[in-house]
Structures are given as C-alpha cells and as structure tokens.
Amino acid sequence: MYPYTLPHTIINKFGEKLTFRAIEMEDGVKKMIVENEVDPGHGPVMHVHFKQDESLTVNKGRMGYQIDGHKEKFAGEGETVLFKRGEMHRFWNAGDVLLKCSGWVKPANTLDYYLTGIYNSMDKAGKKQGDPFDTAFLVTRYKTEYDVAVIPGFVKKVIMPVTVFVGKLLRKYDHFKDAPEPV
Numbered sequence: 001m002y003p004y005t006l007p008h009t010i011i012n013k014f015g016e017k018l019t020f021r022a023i024e025m026e027d028g029v030k031k032m033i034v035e036n037e038v039d040p041g042h043g044p045v046m047h048v049h050f051k052q053d054e055s056l057t058v059n060k061g062r063m064g065y066q067i068d069g070h071k072e073k074f075a076g077e078g079e080t081v082l083f084k085r086g087e088m089h090r091f092w093n094a095g096d097v098l099l100k101c102s103g104w105v106k107p108a109n110t111l112d113y114y115l116t117g118i119y120n121s122m123d124k125a126g127k128k129q130g131d132p133f134d135t136a137f138l139v140t141r142y143k144t145e146y147d148v149a150v151i152p153g154f155v156k157k158v159i160m161p162v163t164v165f166v167g168k169l170l171r172k173y174d175h176f177k178d179a180p181e182p183v
Helices: 111-125 132-141 153-169
Strands: 008-012 016-026 029-038 047-049 053-060 063-067 073-075 080-083 089-093 099-106 146-148
Touching: 008 111, 016 111, 029 089, 047 089, 063 080, 073 080, 111 132, 132 146, 132 153
Parallel strands: none
Antiparallel strands: 008 016, 016 029, 029 099, 047 146, 053 080, 053 099, 063 073, 063 089
C-alpha cells in the first residue's frame, strides 16, 4: 500500500534491483536516496524525469550512460554521473560484474510509486514492455513527470488513453486505487 515504508526494494526479471533507502530534506525539498544493482548488459531504457535531477555514483563495476543526442560514456568506481531534469538519458551495466550504484533523485515526487508499478507490470507480463493495461495507466497518469523514448508518440497520445478508458471499464485498475496524484 502506498506510501511505501522505506527502505523499499523493487526487483524486475530483467536484471534490475532498486532500493529506495530514505527520504532526506535538502533546502526544503524531499530527496529520495537510492541504491541500485544492475546485471551485466542490463539497465533502464532511454527515459526522462521532467521534474527531477538524478545522481548516481558507481560503487562497484562499470556504468555506461548516454544523454540523448550525445555519445555513450562510461563511469568507473567512485565516479558520479548527474542527469539533469528534462534530459532524456539511459544507463546500463557496461561491465562483467554486478553494477552497484548509490545516489539520489530530487525532488522525490512519485518516483517510488511509478517505478514500483513499472517493475510490477514488467514482471506480470514477463516482458520489458510490461502489461499493456498497467503500462498504459502509469505512462498516461504520470506523463507530466516521466517519459520513455521506446514508446512511439502516437501510442502514448492515442492508443494508451483508449487502453486506459477500456481498462477502467473492465476494472483493471483496482490495484492503483492508492495512486498518488501526478506532480
């Protein structure tokens, strides 16, 4: 049930584990402290946080990362990468051992709820695209906060809202009854 008790760990079947450790106040703004573990060759797709900055420090392994429109780069142990709000980006485990990072996302907003829902959707469907109804709900509801590049614009603007409408008629969203309002 939301809000989650911290620490809160989510794991998907595609090589990603994310722990929301704590929320700290910084300059009057909630900052989510996170840790992640990513299997070699895995990581989130190109995505954006419209209203949040994200910082990751490599604790073990080698992280590949890319900001949309720029060349791939790499960070080793002890190095920190900052993704500024509004920058479409991705990162992945570019090494042969488990990638372990620590970092933060500021402000915290709905990140824990959104990503918990996305991971659950992926596991429910057994594929990275997730369950069509759950994914449509999350992507549509939180479109002012997050986006992913792999979903075509037409699908996000037309197909997903229709899917959400049908999902509501079929009562597919009872498990989202505690969904926080988008920021």
